[in-house]
Amino acid sequence: MAQTFSPQVASEQHSVANWQSRLFHSTLNNRSLAIGLLIIASLGIVALLAPWLAPHDPYLQNTANRMVPPIWHETGSWTHPLGTDRLGRDYLSRLIYGTRISLFIGIVVALISGLIGTTLGVLAGYFGGRVDAVVSYLLTTRLAMPVVLVALAMASLIGGSMITVTLLLGLLLWDRFAVVARSATQQLRDAEYVQASQALGCPLHYILLREVLPNIAGALIVVATLEVANAILLEATLSFLGMGVQPPSPSWGLMIAEGKAYMFFQPWVITIPGAALFILVLAINLLGDGLRDLSAPGGRNE
Amino acid sequence: MSSAANPRDPLALELCALAKTFKLGGGMLHKSQTLKAVNDVSLRVPRGQVMGLVGESGCGKSTLAKMLLGLTKPSGGDVLINGKAIVNANQKALARHIQPIFQDPYSSLNPRQRIAQIVGLPLRIHAIGTPKEQALKVEEMLDMVGLPKRAAQQYPGQMSGGQRQRVAIARALIMRPDLVICDEPTSALDVSVQAQILNLLLDLKDEFGLTYLFISHDLAVVEHLADRLAVMYLGRIVEEGTREQIFNAPRHPYTQALLASALTPEPGLGVPDIGLGAGQPDPTQPPSGCAFHPRCPVAKPQCSQQSPALSAIAQGAAQATHQGSQARVACHFA
Numbered sequence: 001m002a003q004t005f006s007p008q009v010a011s012e013q014h015s016v017a018n019w020q021s022r023l024f025h026s027t028l029n030n031r032s033l034a035i036g037l038l039i040i041a042s043l044g045i046v047a048l049l050a051p052w053l054a055p056h057d058p059y060l061q062n063t064a065n066r067m068v069p070p071i072w073h074e075t076g077s078w079t080h081p082l083g084t085d086r087l088g089r090d091y092l093s094r095l096i097y098g099t100r101i102s103l104f105i106g107i108v109v110a111l112i113s114g115l116i117g118t119t120l121g122v123l124a125g126y127f128g129g130r131v132d133a134v135v136s137y138l139l140t141t142r143l144a145m146p147v148v149l150v151a152l153a154m155a156s157l158i159g160g161s162m163i164t165v166t167l168l169l170g171l172l173l174w175d176r177f178a179v180v181a182r183s184a185t186q187q188l189r190d191a192e193y194v195q196a197s198q199a200l201g202c203p204l205h206y207i208l209l210r211e212v213l214p215n216i217a218g219a220l221i222v223v224a225t226l227e228v229a230n231a232i233l234l235e236a237t238l239s240f241l242g243m244g245v246q247p248p249s250p251s252w253g254l255m256i257a258e259g260k261a262y263m264f265f266q267p268w269v270i271t272i273p274g275a276a277l278f279i280l281v282l283a284i285n286l287l288g289d290g291l292r293d294l295s296a297p298g299g300r301n302e
Numbered sequence: 303m304s305s306a307a308n309p310r311d312p313l314a315l316e317l318c319a320l321a322k323t324f325k326l327g328g329g330m331l332h333k334s335q336t337l338k339a340v341n342d343v344s345l346r347v348p349r350g351q352v353m354g355l356v357g358e359s360g361c362g363k364s365t366l367a368k369m370l371l372g373l374t375k376p377s378g379g380d381v382l383i384n385g386k387a388i389v390n391a392n393q394k395a396l397a398r399h400i401q402p403i404f405q406d407p408y409s410s411l412n413p414r415q416r417i418a419q420i421v422g423l424p425l426r427i428h429a430i431g432t433p434k435e436q437a438l439k440v441e442e443m444l445d446m447v448g449l450p451k452r453a454a455q456q457y458p459g460q461m462s463g464g465q466r467q468r469v470a471i472a473r474a475l476i477m478r479p480d481l482v483i484c485d486e487p488t489s490a491l492d493v494s495v496q497a498q499i500l501n502l503l504l505d506l507k508d509e510f511g512l513t514y515l516f517i518s519h520d521l522a523v524v525e526h527l528a529d530r531l532a533v534m535y536l537g538r539i540v541e542e543g544t545r546e547q548i549f550n551a552p553r554h555p556y557t558q559a560l561l562a563s564a565l566t567p568e569p570g571l572g573v574p575d576i577g578l579g580a581g582q583p584d585p586t587q588p589p590s591g592c593a594f595h596p597r598c599p600v601a602k603p604q605c606s607q608q609s610p611a612l613s614a615i616a617q618g619a620a621q622a623t624h625q626g627s628q629a630r631v632a633c634h635f636a
């Protein structure tokens with residue numbers, strides 16, 4: 001037996017420990033990733049701890065206290081730091097509870113559409129041929145449909161609610177997952193480690209779930225972050241148009257819709273939820289960009 | 303596992319008129335072309351020997367390997383392993399007899415799995431032994447290919463090319479197959495590591511009684527390793543014989559050119575002129591007659607009309623009686 005073992009081994013040993021710390025450092029060094037992560041983490045905590053953080057009940061109406069301006073106005077008060085809306089509900093509490101709706105819809109939609117799109121894309125990419133033709137046809141059909149229009153039409157037929165919006169968007173936003181999963185799988189299909197597992201007689205589900213999926217997950221996570229942002233914006237759009245989350249739920253889009261009549265004289269009713277929406281979507285996009293930079297091919301080792 | 307094979311059958315592998323045709327393109331507007339990647343290949347590989355398969359890139363070597371591994375269905379002909387046809391064999395049953403070692407150790411190991419998982423996969427898929435026995439076997443196998451114990455917990459990304467190729471060898475041999483298809487296992491490695499891997503392959507061959515089909519375009523590697531040699535050109539075998547026959551007395555003009563093309567370590571000699579002229583012809587439109595005639599230095603008019611058959615070379619009686627050493631060549635004038 002040739003025990004020809006080279007000294008290279010020793011030098012490559014500590015790269016094990018380095019790998020994780022390198023990931024940690026490149027995360028910190030990537031500013032957009034760090035900022036995005038920070039904002040999303042804090043908004044996540046806000047959403048989770050909403051009952052404890054919100055100063056008032058977000059549904060409690062007080063008509064004697066309508067349209068109180070926020071704290072930076074001369075007439076503002078600390079009882080309602082961000083003022084109240086036209087029904088006298090505390091705006092800060094509604095904003096805090098609205099975080100829950102936005103994050104819930106964003107994440108659940110990304111999960112549903114991710115499941116649909118990844119399944120279709122991986123199957124199309126792996127099998128090619130007729131399977132690919134069918135999936136590509138579905139994909140083209142889907143891309144030909146304007147999302148907002150279809151979602152509006154469907155929501156007006158079924159009736160808008162948080163569940164409807166989530167399911168509708170989940171069933172509509174799978175296209176990017178499918179495109180990315182398909183092309184990434186096509187590249188992996190001929191990889192020699194996939195061939196090796198085929199030659200071993202591995203069952204199909206093993207090849208797809210254990211050999212292919214972990215190696216395309218990086219690209220899919222980037223798509224997922226962008227779809228979360230997309231879904232949050234679409235939910236706000238649908239709620240603004242009255243076909244999404246229904247009142248009195250504190251959806252940010254709904255808050256903007258309810259405030260649009262007061263836009264000229266009490267602009268904060270629109271700017272506050274608008275700014276919240278902007279910050280959340282920006283943070284998610286920053287995170288997505290950062291993840292894409294991290295997962296970009298840096299070397300053969302990644 | 304090798305005892306499960308029929309030990310009486312002296313041939314580990316036999317190919318009978320094996321062929322693979324691909325259809326290319328073919329949309330609404332243009333006709334599809336056919337590409338005969340492997341064309342009427344017959345080959346017998348005796349047990350315990352190393353059969354070298356050489357030829358230019360694109361001559362069908364890798365397609366042949368894929369058919370043997372059951373990854374591609376042949377368009378025609380038979381593959382017999384230990385005397386049994388594999389055409390309708392179950393992939394799992396096939397996997398126990400034949401395993402691949404691939405060319406590029408950077409793409410042949412899943413970057414997301416630990417070495418222990420990669421090497422133990424065959425045992426898990428075929429449900430051989432308990433998890434504990436599997437772990438022991440993996441450890442033993444890693445030791446046999448010259449990897450330290452701690453390698454089991456590493457990821458492929460933490461290893462050098464030579465180490466990765468050792469892992470690939472361990473994965474191929476852990477089920478003790480009879481036949482190993484080595485598809486250019488050293489061409490992606492540094493020259494200094496190539497020799498180590500080749501010697502490891504030779505050691506393991508003796509230890510496990512393996513038969514290798516060794517695909518390569520590196521003649522020096524083949525000369526070091528192979529007992530017999532088959533030369534492929536455009537999907538066909540043009541010459542076959544023992545290592546000595548091929549290297550000392552090549553009969554086919556293509557084999558002669560191939561041998562002449564080998565670079566020498568002497569500096570300053572430059573790239574040898576092998577007199578083949580034009581590059582390889584388009585395999586979708588192979589030349590008429592002998593596929594090699596447009597590049598052949600000794601082609602005669604007959605060559606562009608008649609395709610020569612691969613036939614045994616007439617030899618002295620003493621050599622012919624020694625079975626298996628018979629050489630074959632496909633040329634009108636060899």
